Amino acid sequence: MAAKTDRDRKHASAGSREPSAALTRRLNWDDLEVLLALARAGTLTGAGQRLGVNTTTVGRRLDGLEAALGVHLFDRSPSGVAATELARGLVPIAEAMERSVADALRLVEGRETEAEGLVRVSAPPGIANWFIAPAIARLRARHPKLIVELDAAVGYADLTRREADIALRSVRPRAGDLIALRLIEAESTIAAAPELIRKIQKLEDTSAIDWINWGPDLASLPDARWIADNVDPTRVVLRTSSMDAQIQAARAGLGAIIVGRPFLDWIELDELPLGPKLTKRVSALPTGSLWLVGHKALRGVPRIRAVWDFLVEEAAGFKPPR
Structure with a gap:
């Protein structure tokens, strides 16, 4: 009985770590770039212009991001999108990643x-x-x-x-x-x-x-x-x-x-x-x-x-x- 309990504890422990690992795999710069564009533009169309894609693509990428994370990031209405409290909290983190990506590109380009x-x-x-x-x-x-x-x-x-x-x-x-x-x-x-x-x-x-x-x-x-x-x-x-x-x-x-x-x-x-x-x-x-x-x-x-x-x-x- 004790052995079974130990196994159960191990499975429970592994299960508790799984969402964190999945989150790491599912959240990348492309996702945060969409979040930033939406937060800055306030509309799907404006975000698409910033990203160089059409409105449908922005909406699809947002749907995929929210589904992958299991959270709601933007409230949508005919007038545009409004960031939720969670999305607003992610913005400064995304901006820091944006600066890091830009720094990385500058480092690579410096070798031209x-x-x-x-x-x-x-x-x-x-x-x-x-x-x-x-x-x-x-x-x-x-x-x-x-x-x-x-x-x-x-x-x-x-x-x-x-x-x-x-x-x-x-x-x-x-x-x-x-x-x-x-x-x-x-x-x-x-x-x-x-x-x-x-x-x-x-x-x-x-x-x-x-x-x-x-x-x-x-x-x-x-x-x-x-x-x-x-x-x-x-x-x-x-x-x-x-x-x-x-x-x-x-x-x-x-x-x-x-x-x-x-x-x-x-x-x-x-x-x-x-x-x-x-x-x-x-x-x-x-x-x-x-x-x-x-x-x-x-x-x-x-x-x-x-x-x-x-x-x-x-x-x-x-x-x-x-």
């Missing part, structure tokens, strides 16, 4: 010897479309084994979480283990189609023409604030957060926009001269900067160094063809 493979570049849409995209052919001619993933986004990619390898930003970062180099510092100017400029010759009153400005989500930009401070709101006939839409509308003669002076040749618009009285009456046009940003640990990786050095060289010339 040739500029080849994928480099992810994040930039504001206007910079991505008019500065980086046209230059990629020249980059590939120099480094044919490079592949560029260009993210044209208004929001900033988090370099510490490996959302991008290199970023171009209008503001220098103040936090994180990052390095930043100012590529360009340029005054803004008022630009319009050549036909419109020939018609009015010189701008004597901001209300004499129509204007194109940023949408409400970008109303805090210096260019948008200048227009808000110096132009009658009724003369702002188009508001859009798309730089391409602004440029195309201005090209068609809809009105004037504010851009960095070095970009005039690229976008085929001309500078609109201001009359001396108007120059005294309106506030000074803003000056903008463009910063090249990267993670310190990746600066020496050959493929990232190649793209970094190339962008520095392109910005130094900054003489785009007409």
